[in-house]
Amino acid sequence: MALLIPGPKSLGKDFDVFLEPLIEDLLDLWKGVPTYDALTGKTFSLRAVVLWCIHDYPALSTLSGRTTKGYFACIHCDKHPLSYGLRSKTGYFGHVRFLPKGHRLRRNNEYVGLHESDDPLEKFTIEELLAELQKVRDVRPGKQQETGKRKRSKMEAGRVRIWSRMVSLWKLPYWKFLKLRHNLDVMHIEKNICEALIGTILNILGKTKDIAKARLDLKDLGIKKELQFRDDGESCEMPHARYTLSTRNKKAFCDFLRKVKFPDGFASNISRCVNAEGTKVQGLKTHDCHILLQRILPAAMRGFLDNDIYESIAELGKFFRELCRRKLNKDVLVEMKKEIPIILMKLEKIFPPAFFDVMMHLAVHLPDEALLRGPVQFGWMYLIERRLYTLKCYVRNRARPEGSIAEAYVANECLTFCSKYMDDVETRFNREPRNKGFSDEEAYGVGVFGHGVHFTSANELVYDENSFEQMVCMFRDELETTGVHNVERKIRLGFQNWFRNHIMRLRDTHQEEVDDGLFSLACGPDFRVRKYSSCIVNGVRFNTIDRDKNKKTQNSGVMTQEIIQLEYNFDERTVVLFKCEWFKLDGRRTELNYDGFFKSINVGSLWYKDNSLILATQARKVFYLPDTKLGDNWQVVQTFNHRHLYNVSETESAQYNAPAYQEDECCEDEQRQEPLIGIAPEMPLNRDDEQGLIFGVDEIARMQLKKPPM
Known part of the structure; x- marks a missing residue:
């Protein structure tokens, strides 16, 4: 919509102004609109409210007016956030602060005392939030007309601007009392975490978080000395980390992905994302990352990485797998809220600080939102993305995208209306499903x-x-x-x-x-x-x-x-x-092998x-994955429920199957493993089976001169 008014006075990213007509209607619906009930023949007062907004993280800043980048990128950490300035980015680490005071894991943690305060993170109260919004109540939407670089005053020098403007949603009288105004998009959080893990483990150029500046951050913080640069006087060697795969294991992992086969309608063909050389993975879609993070990546890493790294990745995948259930248990969510800081602390013991951006940090707040919202299908972007893809396919004239979408939308509505009255013509409403055949x-x-x-x-x-x-x-x-x-x-x-x-x-x-x-x-x-x-x-x-x-x-x-x-x-x-x-x-x-995350069976011996x-x-239906740890004749069993089928019991004796629109797979009803109790023992983080990258001394010296922002 912002493209409709181009020019210097364009609204730019502040296109929430186009919501003003909707806000007026919502104000009327809050008061009540007289509505006629055709069944009873009476008039009643119709009311409606906005529960929450669904969008990705960049759009959250546009729709809410709050910043989602920099030191206050986390919308849940308003006071003393975990942000810390690194050489290449702003990192979010030190999740030990989410543990209660006196917890034994708070002792001997390498990030204790790094931030200004070690107290638990807090959000603004309603009074503090309204006070912050009052500071930007006069900011007008659209592009600013100032020319040149704006100089900060002395009062603004020591303060970070969290809110850019007061959006129109705050006109709703109930908006300030909502506990969950904007959802964190689990879909894109999973995608970013999965791509960070794969890019770092495979050491993919441009995707890995383990770069030269990340190793210099270790020296600045005085941690993980075995991963710091080794200076021999003429050159500096960046040793390989234990969380990266060797060239032989990279090819073995890519061969594993080529052999993976999913059931019909479960996921796309991930083997197409492996390059011809068989050393990196590229072109992953959001649902591919959803499947990889929860099932495939942990099952593959159990044979390629050390046990402590594998368990940390498997615990993170199991966390998202339980979070994405169709039905959630409040008691389980409370336990997940206690476990996710420990999982992130385990990852902090392994990966460099540059690995932990705001997307990795947002996982710690997902159980809180699930307690307020419910299952993730009511707050993630899969449904929205599918609808946006449909609208994009309507565009035939790229010079007039708005007109193409409007014309195709009207044509689709007309055809849908006519299809309801054509019983003798095959349409998408009376066409037999692809997988037909139900028991009676x-x-x-x-x-x-x-x-x-x-x-x-x-x-x-x-x-x-x-x-x-x-x-x-x-x-x-x-x-x-x-x-x-x-x-x-x-x-x-x-x-x-x-x-x-x-x-x-x-x-x-x-x-x-x-x-x-x-x-x-x-x-x-x-x-x-x-x-x-x-x-x-x-x-x-x-x-x-x-x-x-x-x-x-x-x-x-x-x-x-x-x-x-x-x-x-x-x-x-x-x-x-x-x-x-x-x-x-x-x-x-041939005994069943179960390590707490995956079950493996020997397919070489049969009975009955x-x-x-x-x-x-x-x-x-089940499917099998090759077991990279136990070798041949061993397969990892993966059980699942089809996402287009679910059981609804109207009475205690009657059940039936009905199609459900949901973009995830439901986890099996299994007992949760024992709660996490601690951090893995200390182990060297480097490996010497391959020579590390060699940098010149002058190049390292130039990078060291650029101090990270504080």
């Missing part, structure tokens, strides 16, 4: 026939005449090994024959008591068995292992070998079975080979 067990007397499986591959017809005789032979062998007398008599009195004869007799005498489902089940299946390689069960796609080998996705679920359809002789009743591989989880060499069939509706 109540439609049949016997629930196994109501599987609702939709097959998506060609079938293979196999004549299995001897299957019944083979089962009889197996039953005879079991009876003989147990020493049962009169084996043939026991076989004749077997359950299957008894069940079939009983249903036949009951159908002849009391036909009304035997429904078609029981009669079909008693007659047994057809010997001609149909086998498929792909199907959809309750909106979830399942493939066999052979079909998944040549695909970029992994939909074999519980390692499905075959998809078998049994046909019964009445009204096209069928039963769909999955033939699965069950991995052995006990034994000295004779009992490998399950109903298709009993299968739950």
Whole structure:
């Protein structure tokens, strides 16, 4: 909207002025607007309020009028923030201040006493906040007309300007009483943290936080001496840090990303982001970072980095994974609020101060906002970004973007309205979903026939005449090994024959008591068995292992070998079975490995080979990642719930699946690990397996002359 009024008097970034008509309507809605209720035929007073604003962090400054950069970039730390001037940026470290006084982790911390105060950080009270806003109440929106560089007065020299202007939202009478006015965008916070971790661990040029100036910051602060420059008189060597990967491990990590396959609709193909040389990752989208930070990066680093670094990254990923649940527990959020400062303190013991910018610091305030707001889907930017992408796609004439968007929006509304009245024409409202096929067990007397499986591959017809005789032979062998007398008599009195004869007799005498489902089940299946390689069960796609080998996705679920359809002789009743591989989880060499974050299984040993069939509706989708720590034949199990499906229980006995619009994956219902108790033991932060970068003495001397701002 700011582009509509170009020129020297343009509003620039202060485009909240365009909200003035909306503010007037909101003031009327606060007082109440007479509204007619068509159901009751009465008039009532309609009221509405603004709960909070959703935007990314730069837009927060535009919409609120508060600065989001510099020493007061954190909107929650108004008094004595954690900011500290470094050589290349403003760092936010020293999260020990979030711990209560007397906490044992406050002792021997390298950042204690670095800031002006070690007291816990506080926000302005309502009175202090209004006093700050009164100082800028006369600031007009738009570009300032001053020419030249403005000189600061003596009164302004010792004060940092936190608020730039008083925006129109403060005209709302309830705005000052809201505890959460602007949401921190979890989506972009995850993206920035993930890119910082990957760029630093892989030492990607232009993305890493571990640069020469970051090493000089260590000397200025007198910390991490093993990572400081080594001067031999003629040159200076910057030693490699323990949190970076060697060239061999970089290629191994990129090969790991190439092998990763996700289920259908879970995430994009991350292997496309690995460059041809296989040494760096680039072009990650926000949802790619969302998946990488919570699941993929910690699982990969367990085999490439030391245990203390891996645990710190895994704890950070688990924090965001619990924060992004569809349902939040207040007690869990209170524990997360206590744990996140310790997680950041662990990272401070490993990474340099330049690694901790304001985005890394904002993670400490996310549990507080979740306690006020609720789940993250009510405050992050995924929904907004998708809508903005749709509007950007409307632009056909780049010289007139506003007109293109307006014209396409009107056309889309007209087509949407007309589509509601066209039942005989396929539209996006009546089109069948891509993953169709939901079970309806109540439609049949016997629930196994109501599987609702939709097959998506060609079938293979196999004549299995001897299957019944083979089962009889197996039953005879079991009876003989147990020493049962009169084996043939026991076989004749077997359950299957008894069940079939009983249903036949009951159908002849009391036909009304035997429904078609029981009669079909008693007659047994057809010997001609149909086998498929792909199907959809309750909106979830399942493939066999052979079909998944040549695909970029992994939909074999519980390692499905075959998809078998049994046909019964009445009204096209069928039963769909999955033939699965069950991995052995006990034994000295095949025991389930669980390190508190990930579960690994040995896929080289199988059991229950004779009992490998399950109903298709009993299968739950999982996917596997290569285990970089235990090596071959070991896979990391990743369980998840599909983001387009969720269970809602209207009563205690009824549940149904319905589509849900949410841009995250729901974590499994698992017990939380033991609370964090301390910091990892002291270990050297450098590694000497490779020679570090060499700098000239003169170049280091020039950089040292530029003192960091204080």
